[in-house]
Amino acid sequence: MGLIAVVQGFKLSVAKFDNFLMVNGLNPTEGYRLFPHEAADVAKLFRAKGVDCEVRVFVPYATGFNNSQYLFVCCDWIFVLAAREIEGELQKPVPPAFEGLRRSLQAESGVSRYVVYDEDMSWTPEELIRRNTAPIQCGVCDTVCSLWEDRMRHRCDEHGISEDQNPLPDC
Known part of the structure; x- marks a missing residue:
């Protein structure tokens, strides 16, 4: 890629x-x-x-x-x-x-x-680095997660927010 x-x-x-x-x-x-x-x-x-x-x-x-x-x-x-x-x-x-x-x-x-x-593939968008660096805030409540996937699951289960599990960063 x-x-x-x-x-x-x-x-x-x-x-x-x-x-x-x-x-x-x-x-x-x-x-x-x-x-x-x-x-x-x-x-x-x-x-x-x-x-x-x-x-x-x-x-x-x-x-x-x-x-x-x-x-x-x-x-x-x-x-x-x-x-x-x-x-x-x-x-x-x-x-x-x-x-x-x-x-x-x-x-x-x-x-x-x-x-x-x-063909260099060494760059990772800063937004993705921040997204996957704990602690990861829920953004709706005070819950803190250690993984992005846990945050997304929490937001769906606890707040009824249905969103893309892996949204593209704005870059």
């Missing part, structure tokens, strides 16, 4: 990015997503090059197709689970060092906003 992200950054060929990595002693991506330890190494490299913001690399993914020939190097992003309002998102100014990185890598694009379908 993939993950949808709205990102602010620049588009770069995999070949240029891989060349940059190899010149700096890191393994090439060959168009595959970065594993967490690889992403940490790339982040260290960007910091060593003077980039003073968090940077993430997104590799587009589509089942049944060859690996992407391009990727996105981004300075800001939000993830989308099912639907999300994006008004007012990705409004941070582009750091000068990030723009310098874009020029040094000879990116094919300026810094822009993109929607990317990425």
